[in-house]
Amino acid sequence: MPFKENYKKKIVLFASGNGTNVENILNYFKNNNRVSFLKVFTNNSKALVLKKIAPFTIKSRCFNNIELKEDLIFKELKLLNPDLIVLAGFLLKMPTSIINYFQNKIINIHPALLPNYGGKGMYGINVHKAVKMNNEKKSGITIHYVDNDYDTGEIIFQKEVKISQLDSVEDISNKVHNLELEHFPKVIELILFKV
Structure with missing residues:
Protein backbone atom coordinates (compact mmCIF):
# COMPACT_ATOMS: atom_id res chain seq x y z
CA MET A 1 0.00 0.00 0.00
CA ASN A 104 3.18 -8.91 15.00
CA LYS A 105 2.38 -5.40 16.19
CA ILE A 106 3.86 -5.67 19.69
CA ILE A 107 7.62 -5.42 20.21
CA ASN A 108 9.78 -5.67 23.30
CA ILE A 109 13.38 -4.85 24.07
CA HIS A 110 15.32 -7.30 26.23
CA PRO A 111 18.70 -6.51 27.83
CA ALA A 112 20.45 -9.71 26.71
CA LEU A 113 21.14 -11.79 23.64
CA LEU A 114 18.11 -14.05 23.54
CA PRO A 115 17.50 -16.93 23.86
CA ASN A 116 20.12 -16.58 26.62
CA TYR A 117 19.04 -14.90 29.84
CA GLY A 118 15.37 -14.66 28.96
CA GLY A 119 12.20 -15.82 30.64
CA LYS A 120 10.23 -15.02 33.75
CA GLY A 121 12.21 -13.00 36.27
CA MET A 122 14.96 -12.18 33.78
CA TYR A 123 14.75 -8.41 33.49
CA GLY A 124 16.92 -5.43 34.35
CA ILE A 125 19.68 -5.99 36.85
CA ASN A 126 18.77 -9.69 37.23
CA VAL A 127 19.97 -10.27 33.67
CA HIS A 128 23.25 -8.42 34.18
CA LYS A 129 23.98 -10.24 37.44
CA ALA A 130 23.50 -13.59 35.68
CA VAL A 131 25.73 -12.50 32.78
CA LYS A 132 28.46 -11.45 35.26
CA MET A 133 28.10 -14.61 37.34
CA ASN A 134 28.59 -16.76 34.24
CA ASN A 135 31.68 -14.80 33.13
CA GLU A 136 30.20 -14.08 29.71
CA LYS A 137 32.47 -12.36 27.21
CA LYS A 138 29.59 -10.53 25.54
CA SER A 139 26.09 -9.35 26.21
CA GLY A 140 23.72 -7.13 24.28
CA ILE A 141 20.15 -6.36 23.36
CA THR A 142 17.37 -8.19 21.58
CA ILE A 143 14.33 -6.54 20.04
CA HIS A 144 11.62 -9.10 19.35
CA TYR A 145 7.95 -9.54 18.63
CA VAL A 146 5.89 -10.46 21.68
CA ASP A 147 4.19 -13.84 21.85
CA ASN A 148 2.48 -15.72 24.69
CA ASP A 149 5.66 -16.59 26.59
CA TYR A 150 8.36 -14.40 28.10
CA ASP A 151 11.06 -13.44 25.58
CA THR A 152 10.35 -16.17 23.03
CA GLY A 153 8.89 -14.15 20.14
CA GLU A 154 10.52 -13.83 16.74
CA ILE A 155 13.78 -11.89 16.95
CA ILE A 156 13.84 -8.69 14.91
CA PHE A 157 17.26 -7.30 15.86
CA GLN A 158 20.23 -8.10 18.08
CA LYS A 159 23.36 -6.13 18.88
CA GLU A 160 26.17 -7.35 21.07
CA VAL A 161 28.78 -5.61 23.17
CA LYS A 162 32.01 -7.05 24.54
CA ILE A 163 32.38 -7.31 28.28
CA SER A 164 35.41 -8.15 30.34
CA GLN A 165 35.91 -9.86 33.67
CA LEU A 166 36.78 -6.43 35.07
CA ASP A 167 33.32 -5.08 34.23
CA SER A 168 31.01 -4.77 37.22
CA VAL A 169 27.31 -5.56 37.00
CA GLU A 170 26.73 -1.80 36.73
CA ASP A 171 29.28 -1.54 33.89
CA ILE A 172 27.49 -4.30 32.00
CA SER A 173 24.15 -2.60 32.61
CA ASN A 174 25.48 0.72 31.28
CA LYS A 175 26.97 -0.88 28.16
CA VAL A 176 23.72 -2.67 27.39
CA HIS A 177 21.60 0.40 28.12
CA ASN A 178 23.70 2.46 25.71
CA LEU A 179 22.90 -0.10 23.01
CA GLU A 180 19.19 0.23 23.83
CA LEU A 181 19.30 4.00 23.49
CA GLU A 182 21.25 3.84 20.23
CA HIS A 183 19.27 1.15 18.44
CA PHE A 184 15.68 0.90 19.76
CA PRO A 185 14.30 4.02 18.00
CA LYS A 186 16.03 3.09 14.73
CA VAL A 187 14.54 -0.40 14.79
CA ILE A 188 11.08 1.04 15.51
CA GLU A 189 11.49 3.30 12.47
CA LEU A 190 12.60 0.33 10.38
CA ILE A 191 9.53 -1.69 11.42
CA LEU A 192 7.14 1.19 10.75
CA PHE A 193 8.51 2.30 7.41
CA LYS A 194 10.63 -0.63 6.20
CA VAL A 195 13.48 1.84 5.53
Missing part, protein backbone atom coordinates in the same frame (compact mmCIF):
# COMPACT_ATOMS: atom_id res chain seq x y z
CA PRO A 2 1.52 3.37 -0.97
CA PHE A 3 2.21 5.81 1.84
CA LYS A 4 -0.66 8.24 2.31
CA GLU A 5 0.68 11.73 2.73
CA ASN A 6 -1.52 12.59 5.71
CA TYR A 7 -1.41 9.21 7.42
CA LYS A 8 0.64 9.00 10.57
CA LYS A 9 1.83 5.72 12.02
CA LYS A 10 0.31 5.38 15.47
CA ILE A 11 2.40 4.15 18.39
CA VAL A 12 1.46 3.21 21.94
CA LEU A 13 4.18 2.79 24.57
CA PHE A 14 4.18 0.64 27.72
CA ALA A 15 6.68 1.15 30.56
CA SER A 16 6.99 0.25 34.23
CA GLY A 17 10.00 2.21 35.46
CA ASN A 18 12.44 5.01 34.73
CA GLY A 19 11.31 5.68 31.19
CA THR A 20 14.70 6.43 29.65
CA ASN A 21 13.86 4.35 26.58
CA VAL A 22 10.44 6.01 26.27
CA GLU A 23 11.98 9.48 26.55
CA ASN A 24 14.64 8.54 24.01
CA ILE A 25 12.04 7.22 21.55
CA LEU A 26 9.90 10.36 21.91
CA ASN A 27 12.94 12.58 21.31
CA TYR A 28 14.03 10.53 18.30
CA PHE A 29 10.65 10.97 16.59
CA LYS A 30 9.76 14.47 17.83
CA ASN A 31 10.30 16.11 14.42
CA ASN A 32 8.92 13.19 12.42
CA ASN A 33 5.54 14.17 11.00
CA ARG A 34 4.81 10.58 9.96
CA VAL A 35 4.54 9.29 13.55
CA SER A 36 1.95 9.93 16.22
CA PHE A 37 2.33 8.76 19.83
CA LEU A 38 -1.13 8.06 21.18
CA LYS A 39 -0.49 7.17 24.80
CA VAL A 40 1.99 5.88 27.36
CA PHE A 41 0.60 3.12 29.56
CA THR A 42 2.19 2.27 32.89
CA ASN A 43 1.32 -0.15 35.65
CA ASN A 44 3.24 1.95 38.18
CA SER A 45 1.75 5.28 39.30
CA LYS A 46 5.15 6.25 40.79
CA ALA A 47 7.13 5.39 37.66
CA LEU A 48 9.61 8.04 36.58
CA VAL A 49 8.38 7.59 33.02
CA LEU A 50 5.43 9.84 33.94
CA LYS A 51 7.83 12.71 34.72
CA LYS A 52 9.95 12.01 31.65
CA ILE A 53 6.99 12.34 29.27
CA ALA A 54 5.76 15.61 30.83
CA PRO A 55 7.50 17.84 28.22
CA PHE A 56 5.82 15.93 25.39
CA THR A 57 2.21 16.26 24.28
CA ILE A 58 1.30 12.66 24.99
CA LYS A 59 -1.40 11.22 27.20
CA SER A 60 -0.63 8.71 29.92
CA ARG A 61 -2.67 5.98 31.54
CA CYS A 62 -1.88 4.28 34.85
CA PHE A 63 -3.52 0.93 35.33
CA ASN A 64 -3.43 -2.04 37.66
CA ASN A 65 -3.07 -5.77 37.05
CA ILE A 66 -6.82 -6.36 37.29
CA GLU A 67 -7.49 -3.86 34.48
CA LEU A 68 -4.91 -5.66 32.36
CA LYS A 69 -6.20 -9.16 33.11
CA GLU A 70 -9.88 -8.25 32.71
CA ASP A 71 -9.31 -6.82 29.23
CA LEU A 72 -9.98 -3.16 30.08
CA ILE A 73 -6.61 -2.22 28.59
CA PHE A 74 -7.35 -4.46 25.60
CA LYS A 75 -10.57 -2.52 24.95
CA GLU A 76 -8.70 0.79 25.12
CA LEU A 77 -6.04 -0.49 22.73
CA LYS A 78 -8.68 -1.63 20.25
CA LEU A 79 -10.17 1.87 20.27
CA LEU A 80 -6.73 3.46 19.80
CA ASN A 81 -5.91 1.01 16.99
CA PRO A 82 -2.12 1.53 17.02
CA ASP A 83 0.16 0.41 14.21
CA LEU A 84 2.75 -0.59 16.81
CA ILE A 85 2.76 -1.29 20.55
CA VAL A 86 6.22 -0.78 22.05
CA LEU A 87 7.15 -2.37 25.38
CA ALA A 88 10.00 -0.25 26.71
CA GLY A 89 10.84 -1.57 30.14
CA PHE A 90 7.39 -2.99 30.76
CA LEU A 91 7.52 -5.78 33.35
CA LEU A 92 4.09 -7.40 33.16
CA LYS A 93 3.11 -10.20 30.84
CA MET A 94 0.71 -9.12 28.10
CA PRO A 95 -2.59 -11.02 28.08
CA THR A 96 -3.24 -13.46 25.25
CA SER A 97 -6.20 -11.37 24.08
CA ILE A 98 -3.93 -8.40 23.31
CA ILE A 99 -1.18 -10.53 21.77
CA ASN A 100 -3.59 -12.38 19.48
CA TYR A 101 -5.43 -9.25 18.35
CA PHE A 102 -2.26 -7.24 17.72
CA GLN A 103 -0.19 -10.11 16.32
